[in-house]
Amino acid sequence: MTAPTAATAATAALARADTAETLALGPDSMRLLLDADATGGAMSAHRTSLTDGALGASPHRHTISSEAFYVVDGSLDVLVGEDLLTITTGDLAVVPPGIVHAFAASPGRDAEVFVFVTPGVKRFHFFREVSRVVSGVGDRGGLLEMQAEIDTFSVDIPTWRTPK
Secondary structure, eight states: OOOOSEEEOSSOEEEOTTTSEEEEETTEEEEEEEOGGGTTTSOEEEEEEEOTTOEEEEEEEOSSOEEEEEEEEEEEEEEETTEEEEEETTOEEEEOTTOOEEEEEOTTOOEEEEEEEESOOOOHHHHHHHHHHHTTOSOHHHHHHTTTTTTOEEOOOTTSOOOO
16 A cells, blocks of 8 residues: 555645655656645646656646746746747746646756646646556547546647657
């Protein structure tokens, strides 16, 4: 039996590094910290490790949530509407609801980034399915079916980079 990822008290939610679930995404990874149900819907949070230029998320938008990106180390390219921002170690970018965005490690660079969504939307089950798709055992069509449930809607932007 594994320890829970998060413990919730009346005033706090806590994610412990040594018990947080880690998902493999090819050579990249995602550490699931707190999902919305652990924070009373206040937020969800995960830490993503991306290798040289790797795609974090294709263009999408949220109708109710803002998404924040804090770069722990490295360099991250964030598409925000029609603008491309490059944020580096110590930088924070927040994308409000309704704005199309995407992110990837900058070409030639790795990135360690905390991603926060507020208000929180329960979506760790989506990330688990993404990991299954990346490993070749999941159903990509199932990801599209989850869009409304997780307040994440794909947007086709041909000029955004393709996954490496």
